Amino acid sequence: DIQMTQSPSTLSASVGDRVTITCRASQSISHWLAWYRQKPGKAPKLLIYEASTLESGVPSRFSGTGSGTEFTLTVSSLQPDDFATYYCQQYDVYSPTFGGGTKVEVK
Amino acid sequence: QVQVVESGGGVVQPGTSLKLSCEASGFTLNSYVMHWVRQAPGKGLEWVSLMSHDGSNKHYAESVKGRFTISRDDFKNTLYLQMDSLRTEDAAMYYCAVENHSSGRCATFDYRGQGTLVTVSS
Numbered sequence: 001d002i003q004m005t006q007s008p009s010t011l012s013a014s015v016g017d018r019v020t021i022t023c024r025a026s027q028s029i030s031h032w033l034a035w036y037r038q039k040p041g042k043a044p045k046l047l048i049y050e051a052s053t054l055e056s057g058v059p060s061r062f063s064g065t066g067s068g069t070e071f072t073l074t075v076s077s078l079q080p081d082d083f084a085t086y087y088c089q090q091y092d093v094y095s096p097t098f099g100g101g102t103k104v105e106v107k
Numbered sequence: 108q109v110q111v112v113e114s115g116g117g118v119v120q121p122g123t124s125l126k127l128s129c130e131a132s133g134f135t136l137n138s139y140v141m142h143w144v145r146q147a148p149g150k151g152l153e154w155v156s157l158m159s160h161d162g163s164n165k166h167y168a169e170s171v172k173g174r175f176t177i178s179r180d181d182f183k184n185t186l187y188l189q190m191d192s193l194r195t196e197d198a199a200m201y202y203c204a205v206e207n208h209s210s211g212r213c214a215t216f217d218y219r220g221q222g223t224l225v226t227v228s229s
Contacts, residue, residue: 034208034215043218044152049208087152091213095168098152 002026002090006099012107017078021102023071023088032092035064035073038101039084047086048073078104109133109219111186111203116223123193127223129186129203137162137181140206142216143188145199145225155201156188171197190225198227 003026013019023033031051036044046055048064051071061076075082083106088099115127129141143155156167156177165177176189186203201223204216 032210032213043202043220043222044216046207046215046217049215089152089215091208091210091215094166094213096154096213096216098154100151 001095001097002029002093004088004090004097004099006086006088006102008102009100010103010105012105013078014107015078015080017107019075019078019104021073021086021088023066023073023099025069025071025090028068029090029092031067032090033064033066033071034089034091035062036087036089037082037084038087039081044087075104111205111220113201113203113220113223116201116225118226118228119193120229121193121195121227124189124191125193125225127188127190127201127203127225129188129220131184131186131219134205136179136184136186140214141177141179141186142204142206143177143186143201144204144216144218145197145201146222147196147199150199153199157206158186193225193227195227198225200224 005024007022033051035048038044047058047062052064063074065072085101085103087101111129111131113129142157145155146152158165158177174192178187202218204218206214207217208215
């Protein structure tokens with residue numbers, strides 16, 4: 001299986017901050033990378049797919065870049081709703097695999 | 108409203124069985140590839156199983172192969188996960204998810220429910 005590694009595991013930030021999360025794949029996955037946000041007690045919600053395409057209805061403050069083995073998710077101006085855990089997922093090959101998560105907490 | 112309701116979770120002992128259900132409303136399950144994804148308490152996400160839209164293809168994670176069985180009842184518009192020989196490491200929140208964006212080999216997931224919790228403890 002392809003291993004996905006996220007960093008940092010925890011990030012402290014304030015409302016209005018610009019935050020960036022990194023995801024690295026153990027082998028090239030082209031641009032087949034998705035990002036999810038998960039609030040406590042809720043199911044994950046897809047934010048970005050194909051590394052940089054915003055899912056319908058997702059605010060434009062979210063953006064994604066990268067290809068091959070290194071990817072980033074950026075939130076341009078953190079909102080109260082964004083304090084949550086973020087996961088990357090590769091969908092280049094089976095089995096789909098996820099990063100370990102990045103928790104964005106209030107500074 | 109497009110949603111699923113997962114049910115069937117509970118507290119069971121190691122070695123026993125449990126059957127999870129995922130009832131869909133607002134859409135027809137057999138029009139989509141459906142998946143089960145789980146999340147151990149405080150941990151990350153793990154893909155478990157998929158069923159193709161026509162039911163001809165079923166795949167499982169190595170960690171559950173031979174113990175879990177995915178199935179579907181089209182009249183009830185419900186997806187199932189039969190879990191046998193449960194282990195403590197199977198304890199998790201189980202989500203059913205709709206496959207949405209595909210690479211042609213794999214896909215992303217649209218989670219439309221809140222999951223059902225399975226606890227495996229002696």
